[in-house]
Amino acid sequence: MNSFDIIKTVRISEKGAMQSERFNQYTVVADRRANKIEIRKAMEELFKVKVAGVNTLNVRGKARRKSTKHAGRDVNWKKAIVSLKKGEKINLT
Numbered sequence: 722m723n724s725f726d727i728i729k730t731v732r733i734s735e736k737g738a739m740q741s742e743r744f745n746q747y748t749v750v751a752d753r754r755a756n757k758i759e760i761r762k763a764m765e766e767l768f769k770v771k772v773a774g775v776n777t778l779n780v781r782g783k784a785r786r787k788s789t790k791h792a793g794r795d796v797n798w799k800k801a802i803v804s805l806k807k808g809e810k811i812n813l814t
Contacts, residue, residue, distance in 0.1 A: 722752060722754070722755065722759070723772065724762070724763035724766045724767050726752055726782065726790060727751055727752050727755045727759055728750075728751060728760070728767055729748060729749075729750040729751065729752065729764040729811060730750045730761045731748070731749050731750075731811075732748040732749065732750060732800070733813065734748075736737060740802070741811075744804065745801050745804060745805045745806075745807070745809065746803065746804045746805070747802075747803050747805070747811055747812070748801070748802050748803075749764070749800075749801050749802040749803060749806040750798055750799070750801075751777070751780070751799045751800070752798065752799065753797065753799045755772075755799070756777075757775040757776075757777055757801075760761060760775050760777065760801050760803070761775050761803075761811045763793070764803050768807075768811050770803065770805050770809040770810070771805065771806040771809050772803055772804070772805060773804040773805060774803075774805070775801055775803050775804070776801070776802045776804075777787050777799060777800065777801045777802075777803070778799070778800050779797060779798075779799055779800075780795030780797065780798050780799070780800050781797055782797045783795050784792050792799050
């Protein structure tokens with residue numbers, strides 16, 4: 722897998738904005754098969770920053786029902802919280 726396959730997108734939310742300001746942490750959606758080492762290398766390659774640590778968790782998809790009698794489910798995905806070293810920053814705008 723290359724870096725673009727491992728890091729799918731950066732999650733931007735109110736909680737994520739507070740984390741980036743206070744703790745220099747960013748939340749990304751990663752490939753479910755990727756491990757912490759691969760996520761670290763992909764972040765360093767894509768954003769040209771130094772990573773201090775990576776925490777991962779698997780998020781279970783929610784049960785959904787849209788305009789039908791049959792229930793469905795969102796896909797499961799992996800969330801990675803990436804901590805950057807002091808002085809590093811990612812410009813998301």
